[in-house]
Amino acid sequence: MTGGALQLLAGKRAIVTGGANPRGIGAAVVELFLAQGANVAVLDHAYPEGAEVQPVRGRVDLHCDVSRAASCEAALARAKEVLGGIDVLVNNAGIVAATRIWDLPEDEFRRMIDVNLTGTYNVTHAALPALLESTRHPAIVNLGSTAALRGGGLLGGSHYAASKGGVISFTKALARELGPRGIRANCVAPGIIETDMTREKFGENWEQELKQGIPLQRFGSPAEVAQAILFLASDLSSYSTGIVVDVNGGFHIH
Numbered sequence: 001m002t003g004g005a006l007q008l009l010a011g012k013r014a015i016v017t018g019g020a021n022p023r024g025i026g027a028a029v030v031e032l033f034l035a036q037g038a039n040v041a042v043l044d045h046a047y048p049e050g051a052e053v054q055p056v057r058g059r060v061d062l063h064c065d066v067s068r069a070a071s072c073e074a075a076l077a078r079a080k081e082v083l084g085g086i087d088v089l090v091n092n093a094g095i096v097a098a099t100r101i102w103d104l105p106e107d108e109f110r111r112m113i114d115v116n117l118t119g120t121y122n123v124t125h126a127a128l129p130a131l132l133e134s135t136r137h138p139a140i141v142n143l144g145s146t147a148a149l150r151g152g153g154l155l156g157g158s159h160y161a162a163s164k165g166g167v168i169s170f171t172k173a174l175a176r177e178l179g180p181r182g183i184r185a186n187c188v189a190p191g192i193i194e195t196d197m198t199r200e201k202f203g204e205n206w207e208q209e210l211k212q213g214i215p216l217q218r219f220g221s222p223a224e225v226a227q228a229i230l231f232l233a234s235d236l237s238s239y240s241t242g243i244v245v246d247v248n249g250g251f252h253i254h
């Protein structure tokens with residue numbers, strides 16, 4: 001999908017976390033949002049601290065470790081300054097690990113929750129004053145996962161599934177609390193998407209077997225997740241809040 005005459009995010013100021021990996025979902029979201037007319041601040045811990053990339057074609061890249069509240073406050077303050085406000089927030093930054101419960105130490109469990117769940121809270125909390133000021137139909141889109149709905153089991157262990165289940169519950173509660181204040185909050189739940197999180201992780205035989213079990217017979221692309229995120233971020237979904245949009249090729253139908 002490219003920007004045509006109708007730009008779904010024209011005039012919107014968006015934050016996308018976890019957009020530094022060019023092969024990831026975040027980068028696909030940034031590309032689509034720019035094509036749809038948004039100005040975008042990309043927040044990622046992979047960007048060097050203090051070395052801000054100046055806005056280019058409506059984009060600025062800022063260092064942010066979502067697991068640290070102070071880092072989020074600083075990045076969001078700078079993003080608001082550069083963009084002139086915030087209308088859309090996409091909490092995409094995340095980590096995954098398949099460690100099974102019998103091998104799972106407390107520090108790894110905590111780290112998963114710190115990045116995926118507390119990170120979503122940290123960025124949302126820091127962005128909230130600006131989102132509340134927005135008069136451009138503000139929207140929050142969070143990244144859940146099929147792992148939260150089917151009990152993990154593939155590349156995500158119990159800590160990953162719990163963190164994403166937390167994100168989905170958090171999003172539903174945000175929808176209830178923030179709806180009366182004019183902010184929508186929704187989730188996408190991707191299935192198996194071809195990114196560094198999944199590429200070459202299954203081995204050839206298991207990958208073929210997995211694909212045969214998916215009604216659409218293939219893994220998804222980051223661009224296909226980005227399209228669902230665009231729907232939830234834009235006014236196309238103006239009467240939807242608290243929903244979870246599955247992007248899984250039919251892998252999990254419920």
Ligand SMILES: NC(=O)c1ccc[n+]([C@@H]2O[C@H](COP(=O)([O-])OP(=O)(O)OC[C@H]3O[C@@H](n4cnc5c(N)ncnc54)[C@H](O)[C@@H]3O)[C@@H](O)[C@H]2O)c1
Pocket residue numbers: 017018019020021023024025026043044045046064065066067091092093094095096115119143144145146189190191192193194195196197198
């Ligand atoms: N790939 C999949 O199959 C899949 C499936 C379901 C859900 N998801 C979710 O989609 C999101 C993106 O996944 P992806 O596959 O593109 O992953 P990815 O690893 O390609 O990208 C994740 C990005 O998050 C950034 N990041 C990690 N920790 C961070 C931190 N503490 N602070 C700031 N940035 C941080 C990384 O630098 C990276 O740019 C994640 O939330 C993931 O859980 C992915």
